Amino acid sequence: MATGTENPLLSPQLMARLEQLELVSRRVFRGRMKGERRSSRKGQSVEFADYRGYTLGDDLRFIDWNLYARLDRLFLKLFLEEEDLHFTTIIDASRSMGFGEPSKFHVAKQIAAALGFVGLCRADRVYVTPLATQPTAAPVLRGRSSMWRLLDYLQSIEPVHDVSLSRGVKNFCLRSRGRGIVVLITDLMDRGGYEAALRMLVGRRMEVFLLHLLSPEELDPTLQGDLKLVDCEDHDETEVTITRAMLKRYQQTLAAFIAEAKMFAAQRGITYLSLRSDDPIERIVTQYLRLHGVVR
Amino acid sequence: MNGVTTLPWGAWVVLAAVPIGIIILYFLKLRRQPIEVPSTYLWKRAIEDLHVNSLLQRLRAHLLLFLQLLFVTLALIALGRPLWETRGGPAKRLIFLLDTSASMAARDGAGGGSRLDQAKAEIKQRIDALRGQDVGMLIAFSDRADVLQEFTSDKNRLLAALEGVSPTARTTNIAEALRAAAGLANPNRASTAGDVKDVQVADPLPADLEIYSDGGFAGVSQFDLGNLTPTYHAVGSSDAENVAVTAMSAERSPASNDQVETFVRIANFGTQQRAGRGVLYVDDQLVDAQAVELEAEQELALSFSTSALEGSQLRFELEIPDIQPLDNRAFATLGAQRVRSVLVVTPGNNSLLLAMETEEAKKVARLDFRTPDYLQGDEYRRRAVAGSDDLIIFDRCAPETMPPCNTFFIAALPPQQWRAGELQSPLIPIDIDRTHPLMRFLDLFSLQIVQGRVLEAPPGKTTLIDGATGPLLVLAPREGFEDLVMGFAIVSQEETGDLGLNTDWPLQRSWPVFVFNLLRHLGGSAEESFVPGVLPGETAILRLDYRGEKMEVIRPDGVSVPLDVRGSTATPFTDTELTGVYRVETAAGRKPVSFFSVNLLDPQESRLRVPAEIELGYEEVAQSSATSENQHPVWRWVLLAALGVLGVEWIVFNRRIA
Numbered sequence: 001m002a003t004g005t006e007n008p009l010l011s012p013q014l015m016a017r018l019e020q021l022e023l024v025s026r027r028v029f030r031g032r033m034k035g036e037r038r039s040s041r042k043g044q045s046v047e048f049a050d051y052r053g054y055t056l057g058d059d060l061r062f063i064d065w066n067l068y069a070r071l072d073r074l075f076l077k078l079f080l081e082e083e084d085l086h087f088t089t090i091i092d093a094s095r096s097m098g099f100g101e102p103s104k105f106h107v108a109k110q111i112a113a114a115l116g117f118v119g120l121c122r123a124d125r126v127y128v129t130p131l132a133t134q135p136t137a138a139p140v141l142r143g144r145s146s147m148w149r150l151l152d153y154l155q156s157i158e159p160v161h162d163v164s165l166s167r168g169v170k171n172f173c174l175r176s177r178g179r180g181i182v183v184l185i186t187d188l189m190d191r192g193g194y195e196a197a198l199r200m201l202v203g204r205r206m207e208v209f210l211l212h213l214l215s216p217e218e219l220d221p222t223l224q225g226d227l228k229l230v231d232c233e234d235h236d237e238t239e240v241t242i243t244r245a246m247l248k249r250y251q252q253t254l255a256a257f258i259a260e261a262k263m264f265a266a267q268r269g270i271t272y273l274s275l276r277s278d279d280p281i282e283r284i285v286t287q288y289l290r291l292h293g294v295v296r
Numbered sequence: 297m298n299g300v301t302t303l304p305w306g307a308w309v310v311l312a313a314v315p316i317g318i319i320i321l322y323f324l325k326l327r328r329q330p331i332e333v334p335s336t337y338l339w340k341r342a343i344e345d346l347h348v349n350s351l352l353q354r355l356r357a358h359l360l361l362f363l364q365l366l367f368v369t370l371a372l373i374a375l376g377r378p379l380w381e382t383r384g385g386p387a388k389r390l391i392f393l394l395d396t397s398a399s400m401a402a403r404d405g406a407g408g409g410s411r412l413d414q415a416k417a418e419i420k421q422r423i424d425a426l427r428g429q430d431v432g433m434l435i436a437f438s439d440r441a442d443v444l445q446e447f448t449s450d451k452n453r454l455l456a457a458l459e460g461v462s463p464t465a466r467t468t469n470i471a472e473a474l475r476a477a478a479g480l481a482n483p484n485r486a487s488t489a490g491d492v493k494d495v496q497v498a499d500p501l502p503a504d505l506e507i508y509s510d511g512g513f514a515g516v517s518q519f520d521l522g523n524l525t526p527t528y529h530a531v532g533s534s535d536a537e538n539v540a541v542t543a544m545s546a547e548r549s550p551a552s553n554d555q556v557e558t559f560v561r562i563a564n565f566g567t568q569q570r571a572g573r574g575v576l577y578v579d580d581q582l583v584d585a586q587a588v589e590l591e592a593e594q595e596l597a598l599s600f601s602t603s604a605l606e607g608s609q610l611r612f613e614l615e616i617p618d619i620q621p622l623d624n625r626a627f628a629t630l631g632a633q634r635v636r637s638v639l640v641v642t643p644g645n646n647s648l649l650l651a652m653e654t655e656e657a658k659k660v661a662r663l664d665f666r667t668p669d670y671l672q673g674d675e676y677r678r679r680a681v682a683g684s685d686d687l688i689i690f691d692r693c694a695p696e697t698m699p700p701c702n703t704f705f706i707a708a709l710p711p712q713q714w715r716a717g718e719l720q721s722p723l724i725p726i727d728i729d730r731t732h733p734l735m736r737f738l739d740l741f742s743l744q745i746v747q748g749r750v751l752e753a754p755p756g757k758t759t760l761i762d763g764a765t766g767p768l769l770v771l772a773p774r775e776g777f778e779d780l781v782m783g784f785a786i787v788s789q790e791e792t793g794d795l796g797l798n799t800d801w802p803l804q805r806s807w808p809v810f811v812f813n814l815l816r817h818l819g820g821s822a823e824e825s826f827v828p829g830v831l832p833g834e835t836a837i838l839r840l841d842y843r844g845e846k847m848e849v850i851r852p853d854g855v856s857v858p859l860d861v862r863g864s865t866a867t868p869f870t871d872t873e874l875t876g877v878y879r880v881e882t883a884a885g886r887k888p889v890s891f892f893s894v895n896l897l898d899p900q901e902s903r904l905r906v907p908a909e910i911e912l913g914y915e916e917v918a919q920s921s922a923t924s925e926n927q928h929p930v931w932r933w934v935l936l937a938a939l940g941v942l943g944v945e946w947i948v949f950n951r952r953i954a
Contacts, residue, residue, distance in 0.1 A: 095334075096334035096335050097334075098334075099333075099334040104334075187334065187335075189334055189335035189337050189338075190337070191335075191337055215334065217333070217334070218334060218335075218338070223331065225329065226328045226329070227328050227329050227330075227331050228328035228329065228330045228331070229330075229331055229332075229333045229336050229339055230330050230331065230332045230333070230336070231332075231333065231335055231336040231337075232332050232333065232334060232335070233335065236336050236340075237330075237336075238336040238339050238340055238343065239328050240339055240342075240343055243951075244951075246342070246343075249342045249343075250338060250339065250342045252342075253338050253341045253342040254338055257338060257341070
C-alpha cells in the first residue's frame with residue numbers, strides 16, 4: 001500500500017496556474033460572510049437586484065428618489081449581495097483508497113488541495129474533511145494565507161477510516177449546515193452502495209461533484225491463476241480462477257458499475273467525473289476538471 | 297471391444313483409487329494464493345453471474361481436474377489392454393486345446409485363481425468374440441485327449457462344453473490331442489494317396505490351433521501339423537516356484553518283518569531356497585518328521601524307519617506351502633503278506649526241493665510238487681484256467697499253452713516266442729545283473745555249468761546272467777506276467793540213469809537265496825509288500841485272490857466302485873483320478889483284500905515354470921499375445937490419446953498462468 005506522502009501535494013508551478021482558476025457554481029447559494037460571490041441574499045453590491053416598497057425603518061440611503069419624484073411613492077432599491085461560497089471537499093479515507101501508485105488517497109488529497117487552493121484564492125469558505133463517523137479536526141479556512149494550514153491538515157490524514165460511504169456522508173450532513181459546493185472524491189467501492197450517500201448530499205440542496213477515482217489495478221487487473229482475493233477493508237474472501245474469460249467478465253462488470261453510477265448521478269443533477277489515479281495531477285485539475293466545468 | 301488383462305483384481309482396486317485420489321488431492325491442493333485487493337465488490341459481482349450461470353461455467357473452472365481425470369481414465373483403459381474386433385476376414389476354424397493336467401491346477405493364474413480358470417476365462421473371451429460364420433472346437437487334454445465339442449458355430453454349446461471342464465490330476469501328453477486336431481484339419485491323412493478309388497469327400501480345411509497350456513509336456517517331435525496354424529497361449533508365470541515329492545516307496549525291512557523302510561525323494565523346482573518339514577503319517581497318525589531344506593533345483597532323499605502292520609496306509613506330506621499342493625503329498629501301502637501258491641512241475645530235483653523247504657521260503661509260499669505227466673491231466677487244466685497259482689516252475693518240461701501266471705522254466709522253453717541255441721559245454725557266465733531284485737545278494741562268478749543252451753528271448757527281455765556265448769538266464773514279460781527262463785539244468789540225467797548236478801550252483805550259498813528271491817518276486821509276495829504306485833488316470837492292474845466273491849474298490853474320497861473280477865488274476869481298474877490310497881474290499885464282508893496308491897509323482901507336472909516356447913512337430917511355437925487376427929490391440933491408441941490429453945492439460949495450465 002503506497003501512500004505517496006513523500007510527494008508534495010502541490011508543486012509551485014501548479015499553484016501558479018491554479019491562481020488563475022475559480023470554482024464554478026451553477027447555482028447561487030447564501031454565504032456566511034462577505035465575499036466575492038453573488039449571494040441569494042440582497043445586500044450591498046453594485047449590481048441592482050429589485051425594488052420593493054418602503055417600510056418603516058428601512059435605510060433611507062437606498063430610497064430611489066427619482067422614482068419618488070415621478071410616482072410620489074417611496075420605493076427601495078435592492079442590490080445583490082456578494083458573499084463567500086461554501087466549498088467542501090469530502091475525501092473517502094477508507095483503506096481501499098490506499099491502493100495504486102501513486103495511491104488513490106494521495107491523488108485525492110492532491111485534488112482536494114488544488115481545489116481548496118482555488119477556493120482560498122477566491123475568498124471562498126474552504127472545508128476539507130475525510131469521511132468519518134466521529135467529528136474531525138478539519139479546519140474551516142478562508143483566504144490565501146490559510147493555504148499552508150490546508151496542506152498541513154491534508155498531510156496529516158491517513159486512509160485508515162473504516163467507515164462506509166453512507167455513514168460518513170450522513171455524519172457530515174448532520175454537522176454542516178451551510179449549502180454550497182461539495183466535491184466527493186471516492187472510489188465508490190462500498191458494499192453498502194453509494195446511492196444513499198449521494199441522495200443525502202442532494203437532499204441538502206448542495207451542488208455535488210462526484211469525482212470517481214479508480215486505480216489502474218482496478219481498471220485493468222493484472223491478476224492471474226487460482227487466487228483468493230481478500231478485501232482490504234472487511235477481509236471478505238473471494239475465490240476466483242482468473243482466466244481470460246474471467247477478466248473479460250470483470251471488465252464488463254466494471255463498465256456496468258461505472259455506467260450505473262454515471263446514470264444515477266445524471267438523474268440527480270450530480271456532476272460525475274471518472275478519474276484515473278495514475279494521471280498527473282496537473283492534467284486532472286487544469287485540463288480534465290476544467291473541461292468538465294468544475295473550475296474555470 | 298474386449299479386454300485381456302493380466303492384472304489381478306487387487307491391482308484394479310488400487311488403480312480405481314487413483315482418480316478418487318486425484319479429486320481429493322485437487323481440492324486439497326487448490327490452496328488459492330491470497331491477494332489483497334482494494335475491494336472484492338466488483339469481483340463478487342462478476343462471479344455472481346457465474347454462480348447463476350450454468351454448470352458449464354463450473355466445468356470450466358475445474359477444467360484442469362477433468363483433463364487429469366480423463367488422462368487417468370484413458371491410462372486405465374490402456375492398462376486393460378482393450379481389443380478392437382473387426383468384422384472382416386474369412387470365416388475361421390478354431391480348435392481350442394485346453395490343458396487339464398495336474399500342473400494346470402497351480403494357483404498362479406490371474407486374480408489368484410488356478411491356471412485352468414485363467415485359461416477357461418481366456419477361451420471364453422475368444423468364444424464370445426467368434427463371429428457368426430466362425431466355427432470352434434474344444435479339446436481337453438491331459439495324458440489323453442477328450443473332444444468335448446466338435447466343430448460348431450453355436451457359441452452356447454462351446455461355452456457349455458467349456459464350463460464342464462474340470463481339473464484333473466493327470467500327467468500331460470499333447471500328442472494325442474494334436475492327432476485328434478490334425479485328423480480333423482487334414483482329412484487326407486487317413487486316405488491312401490494316389491489311390492484312384494479313394495475319393496476325397498472332405499476338403500482339407502486349414503484351422504487355427506489355439507493351445508492353452510502351461511507347456512508342461514515333452515515336446516512332440518515326430519509330427520506334422522499340416523493345415524494347422526498353432527498358437528501357444530502360455531498360462532501361468534515363467535518363474536513359478538514349486539517343491540514336490542518325486543518318489544516314494546515303502547518296503548519291509550529284510551531284517552525284520554515289523555520294520556518298514558520308507559524312502560521319499562523331494563525336489564525343489566524353483567529358483568529360491570525353500571525350507572520346511574517332511575512328515576510321515578501311518579494310518580493318519582504322525583509317526584515321524586524331518587526338517588528339510590532345499591536349494592534351488594536341488595533334490596533330496598529322506599528315509600524313515602517305522603514299524604507298521606500289514607495293510608497300513610503311509611502318507612508323506614511336505615509342509616512347504618506352494619502354489620501346487622497336489623504334489624506335496626504321496627501315498628504308499630503295505631500289502632498283506634499272504635502265502636503264495638507255487639506249483640513245481642519236475643521229474644525230480646532235490647536241490648530245488650531242499651532250497652524251498654527253508655523256514656523263510658515256507659513263510660511266503662505254499663508248494664505243490666508234481667511230475668510232468670500232471671500237465672496232461674484235467675486237474676492241471678482247471679487250475680491253469682482259474683489262475684489259482686501265482687508261480688509255476690517247469691523243470692525240464694513245458695506246458696502246451698502258457699498258464700495265466702508267472703513262470704520259471706529250467707532247461708526248457710515256453711511254447712511260444714522263445715528260442716534256444718545249440719547245446720554247448722561248458723557255459724561260462726560273465727555278467728550278472730545284480731540290480732534286479734531276483735539277483736539281489738547273489739555272488740555267482742565262480743559258477744560252473746556243465747552244459748546248456750543260450751537263449752533268444754522275445755522283446756522286452758532282461759538278461760540276468762549273460763554267458764560268454766549268449767544269455768543264460770532271461771526274464772521276459774508276457775501279457776502282464778513274467779517268464780523267467782534258465783538255459784541250463786540244475787540236475788541232469790546222466791548216461792547211467794542217475795541224477796547228477798549240471799552245475800555247482802546248488803552247492804553254493806547263493807542258491808537258496810536265489811530260490812527265496814524267486815518266490816518273493818515272481819511268486820508275488822514281494823510285490824505285495826511294496827505296492828507300486830499308479831499315476832492318476834492310469835489303469836491299475838490288480839492281482840486279486842479271486843474266490844468268486846464280489847469286490848469293491850473304496851476310493852480315497854470314500855466312494856465305493858464295484859470291481860468287475862472275471863476270474864483272471866489281473867483285473868484292470870480305471871477310476872484312478874484321485875490321488876490317495878484305494879482299498880479293495882469284499883462287497884459282502886468288507887474284508888480288505890488289497891491296496892494300491894495313486895500318486896502324482898511326475899517331475900514334469902511339478903516343474904511349473906512356463907516355457908516361452910513349445911515344440912510341436914517340426915516347428916517351435918513361441919508364446920503368443922492373446923490377440924487374434926480379428927482383434928487389434930487399441931491400447932497404444934488409447935495411450936496416445938491419453939498423452940494428447942496430457943498435452944492439452946499442459947497448454948490449458950500454461951494459459952491460465954500466463
